[in-house]
């Protein structure tokens with residue numbers, strides 16, 4: 001039942017929440033559990049969302065930080081963020097049965113890194129050094145890759161041969177910020193080679209465009225996602241850059257009634273790793289403050305689907 005407060009408009013950003021790479025990674029673990037039963041080991045969080053991890057843990061997944069925690073010969077899933085070749089080697093040494101849930105769009109960046117490295121280029125990898133995805137890509141060619149986190153890094157980095165330089169980016173960066181960093185690199189290294197396609201993925205780009213559109217009309221933007229989710233944090237950044245207050249929330253329990261005092265229009269979105277049902281929970285909680293007038297703002301439509309790895313495909317499913 002709606003609360004007694006004023007009617008508020010909610011603008012739902014579209015696209016929002018789960019992307020194809022995240023759905024594939026979750027399906028991989030769920031299908032393995034259904035086909036082979038627990039335990040299924042997963043190295044690192046399968047995707048950066050605490051609810052997804054808790055749900056899979058309840059179903060029998062065991063999350064570990066290091067492969068040394070996985071018993072020899074057991075089955076282990078690599079997360080959507082990708083792993084360095086050294087991790088594959090370590091798994092082989094421990095005779096682990098690996099299932100790779102790396103998003104195909106992250107694998108694409110890995111193969112670009114290998115190709116540029118084989119050409120003897122220095123690769124300037126624009127990304128967050130602490131992020132698992134950057135770690136995995138870096139591991140493809142550690143002798144050739146330099147991580148660039150900021151425009152300052154781009155302005156000061158030195159390379160062996162300025163004519164043999166390429167750049168790559170993490171898939172979940174803010175598009176504007178990444179473009180500014182690349183611009184600095186291009187000014188400094190006129191022969192800088194770009195990846196064949198933009199590394200910032202379709203889901204990141206679409207969600208940022210969608211949140212920008214709702215932020216332009218809203219007094220407040222809510223982004224559902226976990227604090228370790230890079231793309232969710234970037235949605236908050238993009239909304240704030242539009243001049244509105246924006247909050248990252250794990251779920252409806254983190255809403256604060258004082259945020260809504262003078263607010264008539266709320267923008268709502270979720271990061272690529274946020275389950276859609278959490279956004280439904282937020283709408284339900286907002287209704288306790290007063291009636292809602294919900295509109296969707298569609299800036300693009302998505303039809304991308306990635307089938308799970310063959311070992312994790314269920315018969316008679318869309319994966320066949």
Ligand code: SF4
Pocket residue numbers: 019020021022080103104105106171172201202203204231272
């Ligand atoms: S955000 Fe992009 S790169 Fe990351 S899992 Fe989703 S589709 Fe793949």
